Each structure stands twice: as C-alpha cells, then as structure tokens.
Amino acid sequence: REVTADQVHLALEHDINPFTNQPHTAQYKKILESRKTLPVFAHMAEFYKIFNKHQIIIMVGETGSGKTTQIPQFVAYSDLPHTKHKIVACTQTRRVATTAVAERVADEMDVQLGQQVGYSIRFEDMTEPGTTFLKYMTDGILLREAMHDPDLSRYSTIIVDDAHERTLATDILMGVLKTLARRRPDLKLIIMSATLDALKFQKYFAVSSDALPPLFKVPGRTHPVEVSYTEEPVSDYVKAAIRLVLKIHRKEKPGDILVFLTGEEEIEDACHSIKREVKTLIDHYPGTVGPLECIPLYSWLPPQQQQRIFDPPPTAGSPGGPPGRKVVVSTNIAESSLTIDGIVYVVDPGFSKQKVYNPSTRVESLLVSLISKESAQQRAGRAGRTRPGKCFRLYTENDMSELEEQTEPEILRSNLVSTVLMLVKAGIKDLDKFDYLDEPAPESLSRALEVLNYLAAVDDDGNLTALGSIMAEFPLDPQLSKMLIISPEFKCSNEILTITSMLSVPNVWLRPSNKREEADAAKAMLTVPGGDHLMLLNVYNEYIRNQHDKDWTYNHYLSAPALLQAVSVREQLERTMGRFEVDIVSVQDQIGMSLAIKQALCCGFFMQVAHKVGGKRNYMTVNNQPVVLHPSCRLDTQPEWVIFNEFVVTNRPYIRTVTGGQPGWLLEYARLYFDLKDWPDSETKRALVRVATKMTGRFGARFDKVARIGESGE
Numbered sequence: 130r131e132v133t134a135d136q137v138h139l140a141l142e143h144d145i146n147p148f149t150n151q152p153h154t155a156q157y158k159k160i161l162e163s164r165k166t167l168p169v170f171a172h173m174a175e176f177y178k179i180f181n182k183h184q185i186i187i188m189v190g191e192t193g194s195g196k197t198t199q200i201p202q203f204v205a206y207s208d209l210p211h212t213k214h215k216i217v218a219c220t221q222t223r224r225v226a227t228t229a230v231a232e233r234v235a236d237e238m239d240v241q242l243g244q245q246v247g248y249s250i251r252f253e254d255m256t257e258p259g260t261t262f263l264k265y266m267t268d269g270i271l272l273r274e275a276m277h278d279p280d281l282s283r284y285s286t287i288i289v290d291d292a293h294e295r296t297l298a299t300d301i302l303m304g305v306l307k308t309l310a311r312r313r314p315d316l317k318l319i320i321m322s323a324t325l326d327a328l329k330f331q332k333y334f335a336v337s338s339d340a341l342p343p344l345f346k347v348p349g350r351t352h353p354v355e356v357s358y359t360e361e362p363v364s365d366y367v368k369a370a371i372r373l374v375l376k377i378h379r380k381e382k383p384g385d386i387l388v389f390l391t392g393e394e395e396i397e398d399a400c401h402s403i404k405r406e407v408k409t410l411i412d413h414y415p416g417t418v419g420p421l422e423c424i425p426l427y428s429w430l431p432p433q434q435q436q437r438i439f440d441p442p443p444t445a446g447s448p449g450g451p452p453g454r455k456v457v458v459s460t461n462i463a464e465s466s467l468t469i470d471g472i473v474y475v476v477d478p479g480f481s482k483q484k485v486y487n488p489s490t491r492v493e494s495l496l497v498s499l500i501s502k503e504s505a506q507q508r509a510g511r512a513g514r515t516r517p518g519k520c521f522r523l524y525t526e527n528d529m530s531e532l533e534e535q536t537e538p539e540i541l542r543s544n545l546v547s548t549v550l551m552l553v554k555a556g557i558k559d560l561d562k563f564d565y566l567d568e569p570a571p572e573s574l575s576r577a578l579e580v581l582n583y584l585a586a587v588d589d590d591g592n593l594t595a596l597g598s599i600m601a602e603f604p605l606d607p608q609l610s611k612m613l614i615i616s617p618e619f620k621c622s623n624e625i626l627t628i629t630s631m632l633s634v635p636n637v638w639l640r641p642s643n644k645r646e647e648a649d650a651a652k653a654m655l656t657v658p659g660g661d662h663l664m665l666l667n668v669y670n671e672y673i674r675n676q677h678d679k680d681w682t683y684n685h686y687l688s689a690p691a692l693l694q695a696v697s698v699r700e701q702l703e704r705t706m707g708r709f710e711v712d713i714v715s716v717q718d719q720i721g722m723s724l725a726i727k728q729a730l731c732c733g734f735f736m737q738v739a740h741k742v743g744g745k746r747n748y749m750t751v752n753n754q755p756v757v758l759h760p761s762c763r764l765d766t767q768p769e770w771v772i773f774n775e776f777v778v779t780n781r782p783y784i785r786t787v788t789g790g791q792p793g794w795l796l797e798y799a800r801l802y803f804d805l806k807d808w809p810d811s812e813t814k815r816a817l818v819r820v821a822t823k824m825t826g827r828f829g830a831r832f833d834k835v836a837r838i839g840e841s842g843e
C-alpha cells in the first residue's frame with residue numbers, strides 16, 4: 130500500500146492525530162500553517178512519487194527549506210513505523226541540532242518529546258523503547274548501534290542528514306549503509322544535503338554506473354544578499370565583529386543579526402561585551418537605540434538555553450521607539466545545521482574551529498582555521514531567508530578568492546583510532562577495502578591500528594583482543610576506556626570513573642571576563658597537590674558533598690549543568706562497567722590513591738606524555754613537540770614527567786589538564802610503545818633510556834603484560 134500526498138494532506142488537516150488518537154491542539158494547527166510555507170512541504174507529492182519507487186534517494190535542498198523537520202515526518206506517514214515496531218532514524222552531525230530539531234518536530238507532530246518523537250546523543254537518550262518511532266540521533270550514535278546490530282534491524286528508513294558536512298561518523302556510516310542496503314532490500318535510505326554536490330553521493334550509492342539513485346531536489350527560495358568585504362584585513366576579528374554588531378544595531382533597518390565566531394569562550398566574551406556596550410549606548414542616547422537581546426549558541430549549551438535562539442526579538446523599549454533586535458552569536462552550528470528565522474544581517478569573520486590531525490605526532494587538535502568558499506556562501510545565505518539581507522565579511526575580497534573551495538572531509542584530517550576500533554569490533558577487518566566516499570590515507574589507518582595495538586585493544590595481527598572488545602563498548606576515546614577498564618588493577622576504579630566522567634563533559638570552570646580574579650581564587654580553593662586530574666576528582670567529590678547547598682557551584686565559579694551531566698555520565702559508565710564486570714574499587718589512603726590514579730593514567734595516556742625542559746612551564750612531548758603548561762593548569766610543582774589530556778594550540782602549543790607521572794611506569798605499562806630501540810635519537814629518548822637502564826636492575830629485563838599490572842606498583 131503506497132501513500133500519496135493527498136492522503137497525507139487529509140491526515141494533517143484531520144482533527145485526530147493518527148499517531149496518538151488524540152485531538153490536534155491549537156498549537157499544532159498554527160505550526161502546520163507555517164510548515165505549509167516551507168519549500169519541502171510544497172514538494173510532498175514529488176517526494177512520495179520517488180520514495181514509493183526507490184530504495185535509496187539523494188535529496189538536496191537549501192538550508193532552511195525544511196529537510197530536517199519535514200522529510201522524516203513524510204517518511205513516518207509512509208512507513209507507519211508505529212504499526213510495525215519499526216523506527217525512522219534521522220542522523221544529525223551535531224548534538225545541539227539533534228535536540229533542538231527533535232523538540233521542534235515533537236511540537237509539529239503534537240506529541241511529547243521522548244515519546245513518539247525522541248532523540249539520542251552521547252550520554253543522553255530521550256527515547257521510549259516501544260513508543261518512539263521517529264528518532265533524531267547523532268551520526269556517531271547510529272554508527273555505535275551498527276556495531277551491535279550490523280543489520281540495524283530496528284529501522285525501516287534511515288535518513289542521513291547534512292551529509293555535505295562530511296563528518297567522520299557520517300562518512301563511515303554511509304559506507305556501512307551502502308553495504309547494508311544490499312543485504313536489506315526492505316531498508317530505505319535518504320541522503321540529504323544542502324549543497325549541490327549531489328552527484329558525488331549519487332555515484333557513491335549507485336548500484337551500477339548507469340543506475341544512479343534518483344535525485345530529489347527542492348529548489349531554494351532565497352532572497353538576494355548584499356555581500357561586502359573590508360578594505361583591509363582586520364587584526365582582531367572578535368573586536369571588529371562586536372563593533373559591527375553595534376553599528377548595524379544603530380544604523381540598519383529592523384532585522385536580526387547572526388555572528389559567526391569559533392568557540393564557547395570567544396562567544397561568551399563577545400556576548401558579554403555586546404551587552405555592556407549596548408547598555409552604554411542606550412544610556413548615552415536614550416530613545417534612539419532599541420533593546421538588543423544577545424544569545425550565544427555553541428555545542429555544549431544547556432538545553433534550556435538552546436531554545437532561546439528561536440525566541441522572537443525584544444519589542445521596542447517604548448511605543449514607536451526604535452525596534453528591538455536579536456543577535457545570535459554562534460559557532461558553525463548556525464551555518465547549515467540550524468536555521469534561525471528572522472536573520473537579515475550576517476557577520477562573518479571567516480574562521481571556524483576545525484579538527485586537525487598530525488599523524489606523525491599522533492596529535493589531534495581543534496584549530497581556529499580559515500573557512501572555505503562554500504562555507505562563506507552558506508553563511509551569507511543565512512541572511513536571505515525571509516527577505517533581502519546583508520552579509521558583512523570581515524576579510525578582503527582578495528582573501529576570499531584565496532580560500533579553499535570546500536572544507537576537507539573530516540576523515541582526511543582526523544585521528545581514526547576510535548573509528549577503527551568500532552569497525553574492527555563490527556567485524557570489518559579489511560579496513561583498506563572498506564568503501565569510503567573519500568579514502569583516508571593508508572598511513573592514517575595503519576597508525577590507528579598501531580595505536581590500538583599499543584593500547585592492547587588489537588593484537589599484532591589486527592585481531593580484537595578481549596580487552597579491546599570491552600573497550601569498544603564504552604562511548605569513550607580508547608585511551609579513556611583503556612584507563613577505566615584497567616583501573617581496578619590499581620584499586621582506584623571508583624576514582625578513575627569520576628575522572629573519566631569529568632573529562633567527558635564540557636569544561637566545568639567558569640571564568641567570566643569581568644570576574645577573572647574571583648574565579649581564579651575560587652579555583653585555587655579546590656586545587657589539590659598532584660595535578661589537574663586529581664583536582665577534577667576533588668571538584669566532583671566536593672560537589673556531591675555540597676549538593677544540599679544550591680549556591681555552591683555559583684560561589685565556586687563552577688558550571689552546574691556540566692557537573693550535573695558529569696553525575697549522569699558517571700552513572701551510565703558505571704552501568705557499562707557493571708555489564709562487563711569491571712569492579713569498582715577505591716584505595717583507602719590518600720597517598721596510595723594519588724599514586725594509583727597516576728599509574729592508571731599512564732596505562733591509558735602513555736602517548737600523551739611530556740618531560741620538562743629548560744625554563745618554567747616548558748615541556749617537550751615524547752614526539753619532540755615543545756609545549757607549555759596551559760595557564761589553566763594548576764600543577765603546583767613542575768614534575769620531570771607529566772601526562773596530559775589535551776593538546777591545544779592558541780597563540781602557541783599548550784598542554785591542558787596535566788598530572789605528574791613517573792617514566793618508570795610508562796616503560797612498564799606501555800612496553801610496546803616504549804620499545805626504545807626503534808626510536809630516533811632525541812633528548813626524550815636519552816632520558817627514557819637512562820630510566821630504563823636503572824629499571825633493568827630493579828625489575829629484570831622484561832616488564833610483563835597488562836594482566837600483571839599493579840603487582841609491581843611503586
């Protein structure tokens with residue numbers, strides 16, 4: 130039985146909601162009217178014609194045309210997943226987009242979020258088994274599900290959204306789905322993207338060269354956008370963006386503003402400055418400047434704050450006075466994942482934070498990088514959604530001409546360790562034969578296998594070990610899961626569990642730009658000797674101890690949502706540990722505990738080690754990369770050897786979240802990695818060789834395998 134657009138229109142207008150058998154609410158009817166104005170809605174008939182006939186569809190439509198919110202609903206009316214215990218999945222590339230869109234679609238369908246319509250992101254599952262039939266989820270979560278159920282048998286249709294973003298997980302997922310579609314003829318696939326590079330996806334999913342999957346293309350309906358450039362390059366793009374926002378607010382006609390910045394801290398600081406300066410303006414020129422609402426948008430924003438971006442702009446301060454305006458200061462999320470109606474002005478400094486991976490040092494980091502031409506066009510397009518708009522590029526026309534055409538797919542610039550572990554666990558052994566949309570460099574794959582081998586997750590032949598099999602079950606980076614699983618050997622798994630949870634949530638430290646000193650003083654109160662990991666443990670324990678005191682987090686400049694999330698992450702990880710019989714144990718005495726924690730850290734993070742060179746706070750990583758302790762680092766002494774959680778580059782390379790370690794532990798617990806005879810000569814090598822020579826005397830020539838860790842603790 131095939132559904133037609135006419136039938137769906139009737140159902141939509143019907144008084145009774147077919148999915149709940151409840152009468153439709155007034156809100157439903159109001160939203161339905163606005164849905165009808167979306168380009169995708171107008172093409173419903175064409176959609177069903179194609180969807181009814183084909184297993185795989187490639188869909189293209191301008192950002193804001195209604196792909197993400199409408200297509201999954203169209204599919205639900207056709208698949209009727211609730212009648213056959215199936216689910217329609219729609220993947221998203223970002224957490225915030227996943228939750229925001231699910232919330233919107235639940236409203237559109239007149240159901241409660243988490244019931245018929247739900248979402249699933251890492252560490253947060255808002256679905257009801259047996260009830261949820263439309264599920265928005267991050268690409269990474271669906272990939273994880275494929276690891277357990279290679280047939281993804283729960284799903285009737287899988288929609289891969291924002292495929293043009295080419296995230297690592299989306300790319301791998303497309304490879305998995307391509308093969309799965311052959312095995313499961315009843316499974317339907319829709320690949321949606323915002324750019325016109327659809328032919329690439331069509332060719333990729335073609336059964337043969339003359340049988341491309343159909344293209345469902347919804348023409349955009351955008352208004353002209355006037356683009357301007359700066360005459361000269363700007364030296365401080367944040368300052369320039371703030372100045373421009375104020376100028377637009379004073380001089381330009383009504384309409385909201387969207388500013389693209391690169392990260393949480395930059396965004397929060399900019400919002401703070403904008404608010405302050407607008408207040409000054411209003412005080413100085415009363416009656417001539419309207420109210421301005423400044424709203425941040427970045428990936429770890431607490432959910433209750435996310436929906437604020439969709440609020441209408443503030444009304445004029447006085448009747449007939451200058452109009453109010455909304456400014457959204459956002460990361461790349463607003464480029465194509467989320468559409469904010471009412472934007473007329475776009476401020477584009479030309480940067481975004483991008484993953485960069487250096488395979489030779491095995492270091493992956495987020496770097497503020499130039500955007501591509503395609504990104505710049507997408508950003509400008511945001512200004513012409515509802516009426517003609519303006520885009521102010523904070524770079525010269527010549528700079529624009531030198532940008533790359535497209536952003537490089539993430540698979541070509543990522544650390545593949547996590548992904549490879551997942552693929553090996555899913556039984557895909559021939560990694561170089563996997564059908565990639567863009568093939569990663571063979572050395573990236575072999576590097577990843579090598580790292581997994583160092584971590585003892587795969588053996589020398591690339592087969593999954595028992596340890597690796599459990600590691601893959603944790604939604605964590607392999608270093609973290611290794612550390613967690615091994616920690617009972619050191620009798621500190623209770624503490625390592627807490628530290629791992631704290632490392633898996635957004636930064637807990639708040640440092641408002643007008644309260645830096647107070648925040649730093651509060652942090653000093655929570656500092657413990659030994660290092661940042663131990664401090665995270667202390668913060669968590671203090672938080673739990675003080676949970677009765679509602680002001681505790683506020684008084685200590687700590688993020689309450691982040692800590693709350695750490696509690697939830699901890700519970701989830703604890704459950705996974707329980708399933709795989711990883712014991713939760715604690716060392717009783719304080720000194721023993723700190724030693725044990727450092728040893729467990731070495732078991733996971735032995736590749737993220739640096740030793741002290743020369744002056745204050747200067748270190749050298751084992752790959753001979755000079756680094757400095759990050760200003761946030763509270764290490765009281767400066768130990769010879771440290772383990773770090775993160776490598777960050779701002780104005781120079783830093784290491785962040787750092788704890789002291791002992792080289793002897795490294796040599797002992799990561800024997801394979803520290804096989805020094807293969808290392809090129811360096812200062813680090815010589816230092817390690819000295820340690821190794823001393824150790825040979827104490828332990829004998831061989832340091833034995835993972836199972837024996839802990840027996841010889843120092």
Ligand code: ADP
Nearest residue numbers: 192193194195196197198199229233439468470
């Ligand atoms: P696309 O996926 O093609 O970019 P969407 O389906 O995301 O388009 O957006 C369609 C419309 O729905 C847009 O006008 C957008 O503003 C609106 N919309 C999406 N999410 C929300 C939300 N959470 N609240 C209000 N409106 C929303």
Ligand code: MG
Nearest residue numbers: 196197465466
């Ligand atoms: Mg979308």
